Amino acid sequence: MRMLLIHSDYLEYEVKDKALKKPEEISEEQKKGRLEEVLAAFISVEKVDEQNPEEVVEKAVKEIEDVASQVKTKNIFVYPFAHLSSELGSPDIALKILKEIEEKLKEKGYNVKRAPFGYYKAFKLSCKGHPLAELSRTIIPGEAKKE
Numbered sequence: 326m327r328m329l330l331i332h333s334d335y336l337e338y339e340v341k342d343k344a345l346k347k348p349e350e351i352s353e354e355q356k357k358g359r360l361e362e363v364l365a366a367f368i369s370v371e372k373v374d375e376q377n378p379e380e381v382v383e384k385a386v387k388e389i390e391d392v393a394s395q396v397k398t399k400n401i402f403v404y405p406f407a408h409l410s411s412e413l414g415s416p417d418i419a420l421k422i423l424k425e426i427e428e429k430l431k432e433k434g435y436n437v438k439r440a441p442f443g444y445y446k447a448f449k450l451s452c453k454g455h456p457l458a459e460l461s462r463t464i465i466p467g468e469a470k471k472e
């Protein structure tokens with residue numbers, strides 16, 4: 326899994342078009358979303374993650390919690406982003422993993438939104454620009470590398 330973490334004044338998105346034949350079914354309300362004072366987690370789920378999805382979910386949640394506590398926010402945006410890897414995992418497993426990450430963070434008391442899966446989306450982001458505002462993480466079953 327490849328994760329780009331951006332601490333931002335806000336993140337807002339608007340669903341435009343289908344990017345998969347069968348994107349995630351969404352309600353009218355989910356076609357737009359916004360969070361303020363947010364840690365945005367742009368996530369590409371990779372093929373290697375399919376070897377142990379549970380472990381990858383656990384490690385991703387830990388990395389996100391770690392950064393969220395450093396930048397002092399409880400607002401997390403889980404954002405499916407197929408542009409951080411050339412070894413993308415299958416959409417079915419990717420969606421499952423992203424939903425799991427969302428659920429686990431909610432269980433831990435975070436205010437979480439997840440952008441819809443399988444769509445082209447317009448988005449606006451306002452990176453805060455402090456030293457911890459732009460981070461990336463690579464998570465591989467069995468180890469997590471920090472960059």
Ligand SMILES: C[C@@H](O)[C@H](N)C(=O)N[C@H]1[C@@H](O)[C@H](n2cnc3c(N)ncnc32)O[C@@H]1CO
Binds near residue numbers: 345368371443
């Ligand atoms: C397109 C761009 O504007 C938008 N932001 C986009 O990326 N859309 C992606 C993800 O929502 C999702 N998706 C499919 N496979 C994956 C994967 N392995 N990991 C994450 N997302 C995936 O399916 C869409 C097409 O790849």
